[in-house]
Every structure is written in C-alpha cells, then in structure tokens.
Amino acid sequence: MSAVLDARAILLDGALITIQLFLAAACLTIAMSIAAGVLRQSPIRWIRWAVVVYVETFRGTSVVVQMFWIYFALPSLGLKLDAFPTAIVALGLCFGAYGSEVVRGAIAAVPKEQYEAAIALNMRPLERLRSVILPQAFIVALPPYTNILVLLLKSTSAASLITIPELTFRATALNQITYQTTWIFGTILVVYFLLASVISRAMRLLESRCSHWRRPIQSASPA
Amino acid sequence: MQPLAPAHPVGISGMSFDWSFALGILPALLRAALITVVVTILSFGLALVGGLVLVLLRRAHPIASRIVGGVVEFIRNTPLLVQILFLYLVLPEHGIVLTSFQTGVLAMGIHYSVYLSEVYRAAIDAVPRGQWEAARALNFTTFSTYAYVVLPQAVPVVVPSAGNILVYMFKDSPLLAAISLVELVFTAQNIAAETFNYLEPMTLVGLIFLAMGLASAQLVRMVERHVGSRWMKR
Numbered sequence: 001m002s003a004v005l006d007a008r009a010i011l012l013d014g015a016l017i018t019i020q021l022f023l024a025a026a027c028l029t030i031a032m033s034i035a036a037g038v039l040r041q042s043p044i045r046w047i048r049w050a051v052v053v054y055v056e057t058f059r060g061t062s063v064v065v066q067m068f069w070i071y072f073a074l075p076s077l078g079l080k081l082d083a084f085p086t087a088i089v090a091l092g093l094c095f096g097a098y099g100s101e102v103v104r105g106a107i108a109a110v111p112k113e114q115y116e117a118a119i120a121l122n123m124r125p126l127e128r129l130r131s132v133i134l135p136q137a138f139i140v141a142l143p144p145y146t147n148i149l150v151l152l153l154k155s156t157s158a159a160s161l162i163t164i165p166e167l168t169f170r171a172t173a174l175n176q177i178t179y180q181t182t183w184i185f186g187t188i189l190v191v192y193f194l195l196a197s198v199i200s201r202a203m204r205l206l207e208s209r210c211s212h213w214r215r216p217i218q219s220a221s222p223a
Numbered sequence: 224m225q226p227l228a229p230a231h232p233v234g235i236s237g238m239s240f241d242w243s244f245a246l247g248i249l250p251a252l253l254r255a256a257l258i259t260v261v262v263t264i265l266s267f268g269l270a271l272v273g274g275l276v277l278v279l280l281r282r283a284h285p286i287a288s289r290i291v292g293g294v295v296e297f298i299r300n301t302p303l304l305v306q307i308l309f310l311y312l313v314l315p316e317h318g319i320v321l322t323s324f325q326t327g328v329l330a331m332g333i334h335y336s337v338y339l340s341e342v343y344r345a346a347i348d349a350v351p352r353g354q355w356e357a358a359r360a361l362n363f364t365t366f367s368t369y370a371y372v373v374l375p376q377a378v379p380v381v382v383p384s385a386g387n388i389l390v391y392m393f394k395d396s397p398l399l400a401a402i403s404l405v406e407l408v409f410t411a412q413n414i415a416a417e418t419f420n421y422l423e424p425m426t427l428v429g430l431i432f433l434a435m436g437l438a439s440a441q442l443v444r445m446v447e448r449h450v451g452s453r454w455m456k457r
Contacts, residue, residue, distance in 0.1 A: 057433065060432070060433045060436040060437060061394065061429050061432045061433055061436065062393075062394035062395060062396075062397050062432060063394075064397040064398060064400075064408060065397055065408060065425075065428055065429050065432055066429075068408065068411075068412075068425055068428075069425045069426065069428075069429055072415060072421035072425055073421045073422040073425035073426055075421070076420070076421060076422040077422065150300060153302075154300075154301065154302040154303065155302070156302075157302035157304040157305055158302075158304055158398065160304070160401075161304075161400070161401060168302070168304060168305055168308070171305070171308070172308065175312060181312045181313050181316055182313050182316060185305065185308060185309040185312065185313060186309075188305060189297075189301045189305055189306070189309065192300070192301045192302055192305065193297055193300050193301050196300035196301070197300065200300075
C-alpha cells in the first residue's frame with residue numbers, strides 16, 4: 001500500500017516539474033514568436049534574413065535534436081547549460097519558430113485600412129504596432145496558438161531524454177523499480193491528457209474574453 | 224565498422240570542429256539515416272491506412288463515431304514519446320513481444336493516423352453534397368461511392384496536409400532512440416559516448432535532418448503539383 005502511495009507522490013512531483021517546464025518554455029515561446037513574427041516584416045533586409053534563417057533552422061530539425069545539440073555539443077564550443085535551462089531554451093526556440101508563423105499570418109490578416117488609418121493619425125511605427133496592429137492580430141492568433149501550446153506540452157516529455165526528472169522520466173524510473181508498467185504509463189498518459197485539456201480550456205476562455213468587443217460586428221455580418 | 228579514434232583530448236582542444244573526424248563518422252551516420260527514413264516511410268504508410276479506417280469508422284455509425292472521436296482526442300493530446308514507451312513496455316506484459324523497430328512503426332503509425340484521419344475528414348467534407356446525391360441516384364453501393372466518387376476527389380485536398388504530416392514524422396523519429404532503435408540520434412549518441420566528442424556527431428545529425436527536411440518538403444511540393452495537374456486535366 002505504501003509503495004503505491006509513494007509512486008503517486010513521485011508522479012505528482014514529476015507532473016509539477018512538467019508544469020514548471022511548460023510554463024517557462026511557454027513564456028520563451030511567446031516572446032520568440034512575437035519577436036520573430038514582427039521582425040519578419042522589418043524594413044531592414046538583413047533582419048528579415050536573420051529571422052528566416054532562425055525560423056527555417058528550428059522548424060527544419062526536431063526539438064530532440066536541438067535539445068541534444070545544446071546539451072551535448074554546445075559545451076565543446078564553450079557554452080555549458082544545465083539540463084533545465086537547456087530544455088527551456090530548446091523548447092522555447094523551437095516552438096517560437098513555429099509560433100512566429102502564426103503571428104506573421106495573424107498580422108497579415110489585419111486589414112490594410114488599419115495600417116493606413118494609423119499612419120493617417122500620425123502614429124509612430126512602434127505605437128502603430130502596439131496599439132493598433134497587435135491587439136487585433138492577437139485574437140486571430142489565439143486558436144492556432146492553442147495547438148502550438150499543446151504541442152509544446154507534449155514535447156516537454158522529450159526533456160526526460162536529457163535527464164530532467166519530469167513526468168515521463170519519473171515514470172520510466174518508477175517502472176524499473178516496480179514493473180507496474182500498465183498502471184504507471186496509463187496514469188501519466190491520463191495526466192498529460194488532463195493538462196492538455198486545461199490548456200485548451202484556458203485558451204478558449206481567453207479567446208471569448210478577448211473577442212468580447214468584436215461580437216456586435218460579427219453578428220452584423222452574415223454567418 | 225572502422226575504428227573511431229578520439230580526435231583530441233577533450234579538455235584541450237574540444238573547442239573547434241574537427242572536419243576529418245566528422246568525415247570519418249559520416250558513413251555510419253548516413254547508414255543510420257537510412258533506418259530513420261525506412262521507419263518514417265513505413266509508419267507513414269500505416270498512418271495513411273489507419274487514418275482512412277478511423278474516418279470511415281467515424282462515418283459508419285453514431286456510436287462508433289463517438290468512441291473513435293474520444294480515442295482520437297486522447298491520442299492527439301498525449302505525447303508520442305509516452306505512447307512509444309507505453310507500447311514498448313506494456314505490450315510484452317500481455318504477451319506481445321515486438322522489436323523496437325516494429326514498436327516504433329506501430330507507435331508512430333497509430334499516433335499519426337489520428338492526425339491523418341482529421342485530414343481525410345476535412346477532405347471528405349469538402350466533396351460537394353451533389354456528388355453523394357448523384358452517386359446514390361446512379362444506384363452506387365457505399366463501397367463504389369467512396370472508391371469511385373468521393374475518395375478520388377478527396378485525394379488532391381489530402382496531399383498537401385499529408386505531406387506536412389510526413390515532414391513532422393521525420394522530425395519525431397528521433398524519439399525512437401528512447402527505445403534503443405539504432406536510428407540517427409541513437410547512433411550519434413553511441414559515437415559520442417565512444418569518442419567523448421559530442422560536437423561533430425550532433426552537428427552532423429542536425430545538418431542531415433535539415434537536409435532531409437528540405438528534401439522531403441521539396442518532394443511533397445512536386446507530388447502536389449503532379450496530383451494537382453492530373454486532377455485538372457480530367
């Protein structure tokens with residue numbers, strides 16, 4: 001009986017680390033995707049090129065390879081990161097690259113008139129972006145961004161491969177002691193499913209909160 | 224396999240990229256890349272068939288649709304790595320012993336058949352209603368309706384998304400290193416562990432993946448154009 005309780009505590013602890021890892025990586029993901037999505041439209045050519053190289057490199061290789069490269073190869077170039085920062089950086093940069101495409105599409109979906117109106121009102125470029133373009137792009141970006149955050153959550157399990165004691169790592173370790181394979185892995189699958197559901201719910205809530213002001217316009221147009 | 228000599232003592236000159244060492248390990252890595260390609264293509268084939276089965280089940284009966292829908296949601300929202308480990312560790316407990324290669328194909332195939340079923344669903348929904356009605360008016364059986372009317376029209380819609388999924392599968396294949404499948408990343412890890420040199424193997428793995436990713440994206444674009452033009456001619 002006590003062994004079962006122990007296993008629960010161990011898995012719960014692992015789930016907490018998974019959540020921490022997810023939250024930290026999500027912050028970096030959001031920051032990177034906004035930065036890259038906005039700078040992709042920069043008037044300066046070499047900035048645009050740098051963004052394209054970043055996005056294509058991180059979208060072209062898998063997050064596992066990136067994690068391994070940062071964890072194992074980067075130290076020989078003189079930069080040594082611990083496992084936890086490595087996982088955050090790899091996940092954040094990888095999904096930031098995916099997210100930047102969402103942000104770019106959302107910015108492109110803002111009607112041209114909005115830019116023109118902002119210019120006509122004599123707004124400076126940064127002000128234009130901050131108070132006119134991004135608030136409107138934000139709502140368009142939310143639904144596809146939900147997918148990216150769920151993908152990010154699922155990819156945190158890859159951090160177990162660089163020995164971060166999160167949920168998947170704990171399950172593998174626990175399995176080697178107890179051999180209650182079906183129970184352990186069934187449990188963590190359910191935990192991941194519940195966490196993903198929480199993310200989807202939270203994003204849907206955010207979406208309905210943020211598009212509140214939009215409703216009259218939407219109902220006026222034919223569905 | 225040729226002996227893999229450690230290039231330098233790590234502490235002293237592990238700072239730079241050793242080209243001759245990199246060239247020496249390249250054949251072993253390319254052989255491993257072949258396994259990555261084979262696993263990915265086999266599981267893609269499984270996913271193509273599995274996705275079709277799932278979507279047809281979903282359309283067959285409301286209760287089947289509910290059950291399949293629940294399973295699809297569950298598989299979509301849980302990590303592939305955990306599913307791989309689950310199959311690898313749990314199946315033998317119930318008397319089904321598979322190699323890591325077979326487990327890998329099965330796990331990736333199941334995981335991505337769920338994604339493909341959504342692609343098929345969208346494509347079948349995009350076939351105009353009139354086509355179904357015409358098939359019924361001509362007294363087609365359900366099988367003939369799908370085989371000769373609906374699916375041929377759905378294929379051109381499916382190809383681009385299915386291609387993207389293939390590219391995703393390539394990128395997820397390193398997860399199979401977790402069940403000791405001797406693919407690209409696993410081989411690189413082995414080389415690195417033998418020679419204490421991580422920089423060259425890991426960098427090469429990244430570059431090989433980048434090259435394969437770009438090549439497969441190009442391939443998908445070509446197929447897309449081919450299918451698209453063939454469709455337009457009819």
